[in-house]
């Protein structure tokens with residue numbers, strides 16, 4: 001879907017990226033860790049297509065939703081009007097743009113309501129609008145730069161849930177964060193950006209995805225072979241190692257869960 005090959009980026013004399021290779025296939029959830037100033041935002045800007053690399057190639061042209069590290073919300077326009085407007089210029093009908101805009105603002109519980117002017121929003125509430133604008137037009141690739149930063153606990157949970165949902169539906173997601181445990185829990189591929197290069201965070205294990213209904217009674221995260229658990233509205237998606245797939249399916253059936261799908265990642 002999107003692939004970076006040998007990507008370099010210089011800012012003046014400074015080499016920020018020194019030959020980054022990154023393959024982002026459909027449905028992948030790619031997590032990137034890195035210290036402050038390691039170049040995560042620089043890398044995500046290139047991935048999102050808002051910045052050009054100094055060298056190397058970027059291939060693939062998916063429809064991209066991008067949440068920058070700082071969402072610039074200095075306008076007088078209300079959150080609702082802004083999102084509706086963006087939806088319209090992205091090709092949605094007036095009704096569809098309004099429905100989607102209100103749906104995302106409602107789900108993320110924008111404090112002050114959807115008619116609050118963007119420039120009056122707090123950092124966290126501006127971040128919610130930033131996330132909503134990226135989701136508005138069903139992106140094929142979602143690029144999220146430290147998307148949890150500034151969000152309250154409820155909104156953080158909603159975002160984690162949404163990432164699980166869109167990724168289960170086939171959207172590729174690339175996100176940065178400073179918390180290794182969060183990256184490991186959510187990502188199907190994890191990397192660390194260090195010294196301008198991207199290293200795998202751990203050896204990759206072949207995984208698959210199991211979607212269950214009525215699986216709430218089991219502590220799936222504690223089961224051997226379960227790498228990530230993503231609760232949805234009516235179902236739960238497990239990312240599991242292929243090795244543990246059969247025993248986990250057996251457990252699910254024994255617990256009375258309905259197995260909705262089993263898919264390779």
Ligand SMILES: Nc1ncnc2c1ncn2[C@@H]1O[C@H](COP(=O)(O)OP(=O)(O)OP(=O)(O)O)[C@@H](O)[C@H]1O
Nearest residue numbers: 011012016034035036037038039040041042043069
């Ligand atoms: N437009 C620019 N001009 C000059 N230097 C820049 C520019 N953008 C970024 N840099 C430098 O590139 C380096 C990487 O910055 P970047 O914002 O990508 O890091 P980061 O990993 O996202 O950091 P943080 O975790 O603090 O958000 C930093 O040293 C930064 O000062």
